[in-house]
Amino acid sequence: MAKRQKRFDTIASIRDNYAEISGKKVNIVLKNRSTLFATLTELNEDSIVVINVRAGKTKIALQDISEIILDFNG
DSSP states (O other): OOEEEEEEOSHHHHHHTHHHHTTSEEEEEETTSOEEEEEEEEEOSSEEEEEETTTEEEEEEGGGEEEEEEEEEO
16 A cells, blocks of 8 residues: 655644644654654644654744654555
């Protein structure tokens, strides 16, 4: 079965699709080009809270996110 990706690359698209990506493992690409593989747990006014396999619970400012990538079977 083929893998597909959905990309959320604006703050508005992250907010609008939070129900779809909440609780799922995603790749978060930051504006400094670093990438996190984490599970989204919470959306706040100006940040998200994720559980990262390496660092545990982490808060990330929405303005620091370049895109969120969700992989799924399609």
